[in-house]
Amino acid sequence: MKNEGYPAPLSAGLIGSCTNSSYEDIGRAAFIAREAKKHGLKARVPLMVTPGSEQVRATIERDGLLADLEAIGATVLANACGPCIGQWERTDVTFIGSPEVVVAYALAGRLDVDPIADGIPVDGKRVKLPAPAAQEFPAKGYAAGESGYVAPAGSAAAQVVVSPASERLALLEPFAPIDKQTGYRDLPVLLRAKGKCTTDQISPAGPWLKFRGHLDRISDNMFTGATNAFADKPGTGYNVLTGETGETLPAIARAYKAKRLGWVAVGDTNYGEGSSREHAAMSPRFLGARVVLVRSFARIHETNLKKQGVLPLTFADPADYERIGREDRLTFVGVDRLEPGRDVEVRITHTDGKIESFQVRHSLTREQIGWFMAGSALNLIRGQQKP
Amino acid sequence: MEKSPLDAVATARNFYQSLAGRVMTARKRAGKPLTYAEKVLYAHLADPNAALPERGKSTVGLRPDRVAMQDATAQMAILQFMTAGRPETAVPTTVHCDHLIRAKVGALKDLAVAEDTNREVYEFLASASNRYGMGFWKPGSGIIHQVILEHYAFPGGLMIGTDSHTPNAGGLGMVAIGVGGADAVDVMVGMPWELLWPRLIGVRLTGKLSGWTSGKDVILKLAGMLTVAGGTNKIVEYFGPGTESLSCTAKATVQPLPTWVPSSARPLRCFPSIGAWPITCVRPAVLTGRALRRPKPRIWWQTPKCMQIPKSTTTRLWRSISQRSSRKWWVRIPLTWRDRYRGCRLM
Numbered sequence: 001m002k003n004e005g006y007p008a009p010l011s012a013g014l015i016g017s018c019t020n021s022s023y024e025d026i027g028r029a030a031f032i033a034r035e036a037k038k039h040g041l042k043a044r045v046p047l048m049v050t051p052g053s054e055q056v057r058a059t060i061e062r063d064g065l066l067a068d069l070e071a072i073g074a075t076v077l078a079n080a081c082g083p084c085i086g087q088w089e090r091t092d093v094t095f096i097g098s099p100e101v102v103v104a105y106a107l108a109g110r111l112d113v114d115p116i117a118d119g120i121p122v123d124g125k126r127v128k129l130p131a132p133a134a135q136e137f138p139a140k141g142y143a144a145g146e147s148g149y150v151a152p153a154g155s156a157a158a159q160v161v162v163s164p165a166s167e168r169l170a171l172l173e174p175f176a177p178i179d180k181q182t183g184y185r186d187l188p189v190l191l192r193a194k195g196k197c198t199t200d201q202i203s204p205a206g207p208w209l210k211f212r213g214h215l216d217r218i219s220d221n222m223f224t225g226a227t228n229a230f231a232d233k234p235g236t237g238y239n240v241l242t243g244e245t246g247e248t249l250p251a252i253a254r255a256y257k258a259k260r261l262g263w264v265a266v267g268d269t270n271y272g273e274g275s276s277r278e279h280a281a282m283s284p285r286f287l288g289a290r291v292v293l294v295r296s297f298a299r300i301h302e303t304n305l306k307k308q309g310v311l312p313l314t315f316a317d318p319a320d321y322e323r324i325g326r327e328d329r330l331t332f333v334g335v336d337r338l339e340p341g342r343d344v345e346v347r348i349t350h351t352d353g354k355i356e357s358f359q360v361r362h363s364l365t366r367e368q369i370g371w372f373m374a375g376s377a378l379n380l381i382r383g384q385q386k387p
Numbered sequence: 388m389e390k391s392p393l394d395a396v397a398t399a400r401n402f403y404q405s406l407a408g409r410v411m412t413a414r415k416r417a418g419k420p421l422t423y424a425e426k427v428l429y430a431h432l433a434d435p436n437a438a439l440p441e442r443g444k445s446t447v448g449l450r451p452d453r454v455a456m457q458d459a460t461a462q463m464a465i466l467q468f469m470t471a472g473r474p475e476t477a478v479p480t481t482v483h484c485d486h487l488i489r490a491k492v493g494a495l496k497d498l499a500v501a502e503d504t505n506r507e508v509y510e511f512l513a514s515a516s517n518r519y520g521m522g523f524w525k526p527g528s529g530i531i532h533q534v535i536l537e538h539y540a541f542p543g544g545l546m547i548g549t550d551s552h553t554p555n556a557g558g559l560g561m562v563a564i565g566v567g568g569a570d571a572v573d574v575m576v577g578m579p580w581e582l583l584w585p586r587l588i589g590v591r592l593t594g595k596l597s598g599w600t601s602g603k604d605v606i607l608k609l610a611g612m613l614t615v616a617g618g619t620n621k622i623v624e625y626f627g628p629g630t631e632s633l634s635c636t637a638k639a640t641v642q643p644l645p646t647w648v649p650s651s652a653r654p655l656r657c658f659p660s661i662g663a664w665p666i667t668c669v670r671p672a673v674l675t676g677r678a679l680r681r682p683k684p685r686i687w688w689q690t691p692k693c694m695q696i697p698k699s700t701t702t703r704l705w706r707s708i709s710q711r712s713s714r715k716w717w718v719r720i721p722l723t724w725r726d727r728y729r730g731c732r733l734m
């Protein structure tokens with residue numbers, strides 16, 4: 001601890017969250033609290049308890065365990081994730097321990113004493129606590145508490161409530177299928193991502209998370225974390241319609257979309273690594289991406305693109321990545337006749353009118369080609385439902 | 388459609404009817420004894436006749452028994468599900484409002500504030516759950532993983548959840564995997580769920596939990612050990628005599644911790660190599676898993692016979708897995724280790 005330079009005084013102790021909030025967990029913590037009370041000890045820092053469920057909360061209240069914890073100064077929070085997922089106003093260094101160990105440290109109030117081996121320091125003396133013991137299940141059974149469960153009707157007559165004015169939620173329109181004859185010709189390149197391009201660079205989180213249920217809104221974050229070979233500043237690009245650089249990539253994509261012009265995103269190796277975040281595939285599809293052409297994909301992101309109806313392709317020769325310029329237009333030949341394992345030909349039309357072509361690969365199975373043809377996997381499923 | 392959490396028992400019993408046959412078929416095809424995790428995965432193959440998967444290489448289609456979603460990740464998943472035009476979800480699904488409540492003053496006031504600021508989200512989730520037959524757990528009803536353990540988990544089952552702590556259901560012998568919203572949508576619309584066939588890590592627990600040692604210390608110890616070997620795309624399976632002293636709660640706690648905290652998106656420096664998708668399960672030979680319902684009826688889960696592995700063969704089984712590969716596939720953790728608990732930095 002000293003080596004790392006962590007401060008010795010603790011600022012808070014937290015018990016609960018999903019993994020340590022059962023009846024037994026709270027029971028062990030309450031055991032230590034009862035022992036502490038016998039010696040007149042109180043928690044020296046705020047001690048917060050989040051019961052795992054209403055059933056646990058009601059049961060520990062009935063059995064007096066909650067009172068044991070409150071007697072040494074604990075506060076009970078809502079039966080929810082709370083501080084464990086950062087839903088509170090603090091930014092301290094955090095340590096993990098079992099509930100009973102956390103209570104012991106909260107009583108000590110400091111990290112630089114060992115309350116278990118050496119005891120809690122009180123008035124120059126040390127109070128040793130016995131090892132905790134608790135019942136696995138309540139002897140009297142669980143108390144019901146307030147029922148928090150709502151049974152579904154499962155009826156087509158039931159309405160789904162989304163306010164049209166909402167900034168956080170918007171119903172999704174199914175993505176329209178793209179014409180396979182005309183939709184993959186002379187497409188501009190929105191960006192050529194340089195180096196790492198993770199899902200967090202394609203769809204950054206942070207302040208954007210509040211729009212996660214509103215695709216139109218959250219799409220304003222698209223590629224804003226990506227380094228583009230065609231622009232100096234990350235998240236910006238070159239608009240082929242105006243010939244200007246410096247606009248943000250989502251703004252350029254929206255300009256193309258307004259002209260019903262699809263586009264291509266070009267990327268480097270392991271494109272889309274990171275998380276399985278679906279927005280990283282949905283936002284490009286929503287703003288008009290037809291193809292994502294890269295040196296290599298992270299597997300999960302590649303599958304997510306296929307599901308949304310974007311065609312993920314990889315360069316047969318990774319060196320072809322360098323051939324793509326900011327004003328080039330790409331035509332993908334034969335996407336209406338995709339076959340598993342058969343390469344696709346790309347023709348680049350350069351600004352000087354010169355045309356080059358090269359081969360690219362796809363990894364779509366026959367089933368996934370069905371998703372692509374339908375415009376998305378969910379479109380295909382919707383088509384299969386009985387009316 | 389499950390109208391009440393008690394219907395989940397019927398879901399499990401229904402699954403058990405064909406379980407023994409599926410496990411037997413898998414055992415014959417594999418031509419070697421299977422670990423508990425392998426039995427669960429084989430029993431959930433979408434195509435039981437597909438080529439035998441290879442650990443860490445093959446991608447397989449699976450049919451999970453359940454889906455659970457928390458209120459943050461459920462939003463886009465349900466919005467997508469709605470575009471598929473299905474009348475209800477293909478497998479039993481539940482929604483749990485636990486992530487959007489900010490802890491500030493105390494239970495009642497914080498809950499009231501959350502209900503106000505997140506009203507539109509809660510109304511959407513509640514109405515969509517009602518429309519498509521999903522069980523809805525209101526804000527304040529509990530944390531997703533504890534509610535799953537109390538009402539929905541069962542030995543031998545396979546579940547996905549849109550939250551990194553989903554493996555918690557391993558406390559009742561379920562293989563429970565944390566996934567993204569896109570995976571949840573696949574399962575809810577009835578598509579096979581794709582998974583890279585995981586590698587295995589066996590953990591042999593010896594001794595007995597006692598004194599100040601708890602399930603938390605086991606997982607912190609394991610996390611420290613796995614920092615070297617790595618845990619991404621692997622199933623951690625516990626076995627050995629020590630498992631008998633772990634309660635259901637302790638078994639839930641020993642599931643691997645996720646590498647990140649969603650709100651801060653910063654890695655936990657303590658466990659850099661455990662995957663962001665921790666995959667895990669607990670050996671049920673030791674798991675006379677029990678879930679008590681309130682106040683009655685009480686349901687006591689027993690691990691189905693076909694899933695049990697005789698104690699006498701477990702060590703041999705893991706040794707043979709170790710020998711077949713160049714890597715070491717299992718580690719030992721004595722529950723009475725002497726190093727005193729020192730705490731572990733989270734972020």
